[in-house]
Structure formats: structure tokens, C-alpha cells
Amino acid sequence: MGFTVKEIAAALGAKAVGDVDLSVTHAAEPADASPTALALAMNPDYGDTLINGSAQVAVLWDGADWQALGLKAAIIVARPRYAMSSLTKLMDQGPDIEPGIHSTAVIDPTAEIGKNATIGAFVVIGHLVKIGDNARIASHVSIAKGSSLGSDILLHAGVRIGPFVSIGDRFIAQANATIGGDGFSFVTPEKSSVEKVRENLGDQGDINQQSWTRIYSLGNVEIGDDVEVGSNSTLDRGTIRATRIGRGTKIDNLVQVGHNVQIGEDCLLCGLVGVAGSARIGNRVILGGQVGVSDNIFVGDDVVAGGATKIFSNAPAGRVLLGSPAMKMESQIEIQKALRRLPRLMRQFSELQKSVSKNGEKD
Template sequence: MATIKELAAMVDGILAGDGDVMVTGLNDLERAGPQEVTFLADHKLADKLARCRAGALIISPPLAEQCTIPAGMALIKVSNPYLAATRIQNFLLATPFAPTGVHPGALIGEDCSIPEEVSIAAGAVLGHRVRLGRRVKLEAGVVVGDDSVIGDDVVLHANVTVYPRSVLGNRVIVHSGSVLGSDGFGYATDRQGNHHKRAHLGIVRIEDDVEIGANCCVDRGTFGETLIKSGAKIDNLVQIGHNVVVGENTLIVAQAGIAGSTVLDRQVVLGGQVALNGHLRIGAGVMVAAKSGVHNDQEPGAVVSGMPAIEHKKWLRASIAFGKLPDLVREVRELRRQVATLSADNQANNNSGKESGDE
């Protein structure tokens, strides 16, 4: 719990109204009660304010001037209401880590380093020489391979698999079913068409503050590392190939796939179902629209769409043109018919002229 005044100070907001009201949580405009705070980031939702019962509203100053605020509702004015609401909600939901220790049903290998401040659930399996940081939480069915290193405040949800020698930094979150460190997709094909598996001797390294969604796969390097840099956020069902580098604070949306040895610089955004070819360099701040296929390097700041991906505005124009293709085909057919008719008429006139001349 905290007072509205304390929450406003936390997000560097400007307080208007009674700041001494104690609030216990954050909720949306329709559900928030008098002891809760809510937020408005989109003018399209302003009509919901009339029925809102929240004790305080997080809102931008320009939007506050455009809206009718219910009487008695305190305001926390900030430039980015969505960000401020996220920070406040995280603060209100935060609970101290409560270590439960190692469950008797967990299997721990030899020479592991496990602090007292951990929670390891039944069915978790740690290989040999695993090193855990403080306040690590391993849920049921988690498997951590030999010689892996896991930093402080890491949460591995149920049935996460971490292959041997993987390295996870601090405050990493991995959701259920994800696999870190599996073999990359690499084969050599002989003249008979047989595929011979290549050994993958590298590792996966995950830096601090990375979150990986459910059912993702991050392959280890053929040699060296597959590297997910600090602050990257990866949605569900994402495939990251061997020796890929994902830059700081990059966002990768569900069902995207990155082929081996591609490097993403910082703050790249990949939309859902985006596919990146291997051995590419994607510059800082690049944005790739959903379902695009990228086959070449991208300069920093580029915004691309389509398959193959091209400059976004050009793709939009091409998409509009594509929708007109049936009409264009009909027009071309009609023009061809008219040309054929004119040509036939012209040929007939020429033939008629020749016959007149012969007479």
C-alpha cells in the first residue's frame, strides 16, 4: 500500500487533489475502486471516466485538459501514463522473496553451489556443478544441466530446460516449456543426399533483466555463444538459432524466427511471425512489421515490411497496388482486345486498299 502522494513522487508526477488517500492496487477504468489507482492513456477511452470510481487517475496534462474528471478524483499528471501505471503497479504488487528451500522431491547433482535463499520445487533436477545465485526460484519440472550458472533473482517457471554450461544473468525470467541451449540446426549433406549432423560445442548466455516467454527455443552456438543481451524481451513461441546475438532492450514478438549467426543491435523490434535469414546484421532501432521476411542487412532505424522485406512505406504502396491487380488485369485484357480489333480493322483496310489499286 501507499498514498497517492507517494505514488506521484515515485513517477515524478504532478499531483492534483487529495494525496493522502491510501491505495492498495491498480485497476482499469471500469473496475477500479476508491482504494485503487487507474490510468488513461488513450482519448478514445475517455467516455469511461464518467463511471470510474478510482481514487486516483494517472493521465497526461494535455489529456487532462480535454477530459471531464469526476469530482473528488485525484490526478497524477505524467508525460507517459502507461509507463507510470506500469511502475506503480509493479511497486504495489511487489512482495519480498520468501525462500522455501530445496524440496525433498528435487534431485540435486554433485558439487552444486546453492545458497540458503532459494526456492526449488518438487521434480526440479539440477545436474553436477550447477551454481545458483540468491533468491532463485525453480518451479516444478525445471531441469538445469551440468556446469550451468544462474544469477540472482532468476525465475524459471515449470518445465523449463536449461542445457549444460548455459549462463543466465540476474533477474532473468523464463516461462514454462522454454528450452535454452539445445542443438542448433546444422547438417552437412553428402552426394547421396544424406544429412550429417554437425556438433554444436558452444553455449547460451543470457544477460541481466531478460524475459523469455513460454515454449521458446534458444539454440547454443556451433562454436562460441548464442547471446541474449540485457533487457531483451522475447514473447512466446520464438526460435533463436545458433550464434545469434540479440541486442539490448530488443523486443521479439510471438512466432518470430531468427536463423543462425544473425546479429541484432540494440532496441530492434520484430513483429509477430517475422523471419530473419542467417548471417544478417540488423541495425539499432530497426522495426520489422509482422509476417515480414528479411533477407538482407538493415541499416539502423529502418522500418521494413513484406516478403522480401522492403521499406515500410513502399510496401504499403505496393500492397495497395496489389489489391488493384484484378482490375488492372481486366483493363489490360480489354485493351488487348481493342488493340486486336483495331489491328484487324487496319489490316482489312490495307487489304481493301491493295485490291482497289490492283483494279
Template structure:
């Protein structure tokens, strides 16, 4: 499987600015690891020395580059990282074969609605009664689709994923290995000296083009819906609690936890290890930096950092002030000694 230079320029909207193509390209690699059959890219000036010595066959470059060492073909694009991603997707789609049909070891209930000529269900997967599977969807080994689940078109469910009963997946949803969609929300009431479980009877809805990372857990609503909005991308090891609603095209990075009934607006970015308390809202286009603790509603369009979350400039000033405290204490002690000496004279 390989791509020609013509295919790559058409795919990326780029233009050849230097070099001459001698063959097709079938691999993808970093600048310092690439060979003559690989495509690579320069997306960060930190890797410029690697760029100058790369043995890649083709390099995607930004328009600001003016040096083109002998060897590779250089294709100028607006955004090298994004363009490289398009090449990755194209090559991986060629390498990955979609084979429709149901593996003999899989279990599919008799009343499941799907077209076996257009759906792939692999070894030891389970699809339970009442479910609907859209055309082009692949359910990989060991995945479990519970009762009355709806899965849209062209979804990719990786091994050992669990989608529990009544949950709904839109089109082109990707769920990485080990994720759990629709586990019970963490709901208890303390009655008669013991924690009594509160039944969680809602569902989870993953809208179109949502991606869920490995070992991420998204809890079903206590009642109603937990909703992950269209185009939202959730990283590995994220916990989304019951009745959380995210807007469209949000990014939620690894080790984040969002407590019950909280919500994100559209285009919100939540960096790694953020913690959000329950029943709060973060507005459109807000950015929560790593390890931010969110205790109250936050307006959209700002960058927040710290615990509790504050606008990043305010928090940076506080951090800088704290860093100066040891020297200020030393200066204070010296000044105090001088004052005491003057007083004793």
C-alpha cells in the same frame, strides 16, 4: 497489500491534478473493469469513452487530458502506460512472497554452490552438479538446471523451464514457463545418403535483465556462444538458432524465427512472425514489421516490411500498386475492345 496515493505519486513521478483519495489501492484493472480500489490508466485515445465513465479509484493520465469526471483521483504522468507498469511491478512484488529454502521434493546436487537462506528452490525442481545459483534467485516447480550452469542474482525461473548444461544466466534474468535454454542447435550433414548429426558443444549466454517468454527455445551454439544481449526481451514461442547473437535492448516478438549465426544490433525491434535466414546481420535500431522475411543484411535505423524485406515506404508503394491491378486490368480490357472496334470499322 495496497499502495497509498503518496506511494504511487512518488513511484511514478506524477502529481495529483484532480480528485481526493479516500483509501489505499490494492488492485489493477482496465478502465471499463476497474473498481474504487483499483489503479487504471489512460494510455490510448481509443479508450477515452471508458475513461469518462470509469469507476477506478485512481487513474494515471497524460498531461493533454483536461476532463476529470467525479470519482477517481487523477495523477498526471509523462507516460501513463509506463507509469502503470511501475505500479504493477510494485504491487506484484508485494503480493509475491519470496520464501528462501529448498523444498523437500526438489533435487539439488551436493556440490551446487548457493546459499539456501537466500535462494528459493521449489517443489520437484532439479539443480544438477557443478551449478552456481546467485542470491535472490527463485527456481520454481519442475524447472531443471543442468550441470555446470551459472545463474546470476535475483533471477526468476518459472515452472518447467529447462536450462541445459554449461549455459550462463546473468543477473535479474526472467524465464517464463516451458522455455528451453541450450537445446541442441539444428545441425546435420548429409553423408552417405543420410543426415548425420553434428555435435553442438557451445553454450547459451543470457546477459543481465534479459526476459524470455513462455515456450521459447534458444539453441546452444555449435561451438562458442549463442548470446542474448543485455536488456533484450523475447516473447513467447520464439525460436533462436545456434550461434545467434543479439545486441542490447532488442525486442523479439512471438512466432519469430532467427536462423543460425545471424545477428541483431542494439535496440532492434523484430515484430511477430518475422523469419530471418542464417548468417545475416540487422543493424542498430532497425525495425522489422510483422511477417517480414529477411534474406540479406539490413542497414540500421530503418523500418522494413515484406518478403523479402524492403524499406517500408517502398513496400507500401508495391502493395498499393498490386491493389490497383484488378481495376487496371478491367480498364485495359475495355480499352482493348474499343481499339478492336475501331479497327473493324
């Protein structure tokens, strides 16, 4: 499988120079690029590597002198990272799913499958499920009763879709993602230690031995268009109302979204994020890896939270957060600088204390 320089430039909306009919088979970093590879050299730091390497064709930064770099052809891009989205889309071959519906797939007779569906081995599609056109469903996927999925979806191997889940168009779920499992919701006959601690900020009061009783999840999950969910991530169904994920939101691997959570449009949730039940997250929010969001709080539009931040209270729109507990990033950085100075300050304090004591003894 090959692509000409001209074809790649057209896909990227970029300028092609040199022998635009040259063909490449794959993309590679400059140091590893063979004569048949497209070298991704998107900033001047890669110049020497290209000159001394084997690449004949490269994607280059704006203003690069491609001929001086010893290339036969080049593609010039203004925003390299954005160009990567179009390039990888062009070259991605997608999952290996044979066309048509595999003989081992189990599809309920009441299910509605759109045109041009590709359904892999051992897929199970339940009662009254609806799936739009051009669906690609890899092996061992299960879709429970009453769920509705839009057109052009891609479900990788082992994805689990629970009952009555509603998903829009162009949804992508990576391997073993689970959408629509029961929420983690339990209650005790009398006030539990958790309830007491919340009321008294740390005091459990009289400890009462009692068992947990499940609160079942009667709600569902509603997901907008152009949403992606990573491998082994879980989106719990709501208790009564739906858990909702807005259009264009992207969720990384190993993310937990609790019951009743509302997430807005065009958000990014990176790996190991945990959003507790009934939290509300606005539009265009970015949560870095290992960020935690407490239950029943609101995170405003355009908030950015750095890695491992713990958000325990409402966050206003546009705030940049870091740390545990979360605070303005610049404040957290100042605190960390001060913490590093503490040992030296304590030594100085100890010396001053000794000096004061000695002077006091002399007096």
C-alpha cells in the same frame, strides 16, 4: 493488499492530487473500476467513462481536470505507457513460490546456491551449477551441469537450462522456456539438395538418396544481464562458438533462436520470430511477430521489421522493413497499393486491347 495514492505516485515518480491517503487494492480499466480500484484512464477518451463510473481514484493524462471527472484523488503522468511499467512492477505479486528450498528439490552437492534463494518443488540442479543471490526458481525447473546464473533471477515453472549455459543478473524466463538445447544441424555424405539449390538458385541437379547425419552442439549459450525470455521459447546452443544474447534484450513467447546466433543489446523479438543459425543481429533491433531471419546474414543496429517480414539478406543499420522478401516499409506499402489496383487496371487494359483490335479491323 492495498496501496495509497501517495505510495503509487512515489513509485511512478508522478504528481498526486486530492486525498492522497486513499487506498486502492488493484488496477482496472475505467469501465470496470470499482470504488477500491485504481482506474487507468490515460487519455481524454476515458473522460465520460470516469464521470459515469464508480472509480474514485485514477491515473490520468497530463492536463486532466480530475475534479471535473468526479474523482477523490488522481495521479497525473506525462508518459502513460511508461508509467505502466512502474505501476505493474509495484502491484505484481510474482509467482507463488514458498520461501526457502522445497523438500522435493534435488540439488547436487557440488552446486553453489547464493543467499536468500527460493527454490520450488521438484526442481533439479545439476553438478557444479552456480546460482547467485536472491534467486526465485519455481517448480519443475531443471538446470544442467556446469551452468552459471547471476543474482536476482526468476525462473517460472518448467524452465529448462541446458549444460554450461552462462546467464547474467536479473534474468527472467517464463514457463517452459528452454535455454541451451542442441542446434538443428545435419549434414549428408555428399552435397544435399539444399546445398545444390543454394548454389544453383533452384536447380537440384541429380537427386541423390542419402540420410542426414547429426552435427553435435559443442558450444554453449551466453546471456547478458537484464534479459527476459518468454514461454515456450527456445535458444539453441552453438555448434562450436556460443550462441549469445546481449544485455537488456527481451524475447517473447514461441521464439526460436538457432545455433551460433548473435543478438545484440536491448533488442525486442516478438512472438513467433525465428532466427536461423549463425545470423547476427545488432543492437536495439525490433522484430515484429512472425518475422523470419535467414541463416548467416547480418541485421544492423536499430533495424525495425514489421510483423511477418522475411529477411533473406543483410539489412543495413536503421532500416525499417516490411514484407516477404523484406524491403523498405514505404516501398512495400506502395507495392500493396498497386496490387489492390491491379484488377481495375487489368479491366482497363482489356477494354483498351478490345478497342485497339476493333480499330485495327476497321482499318
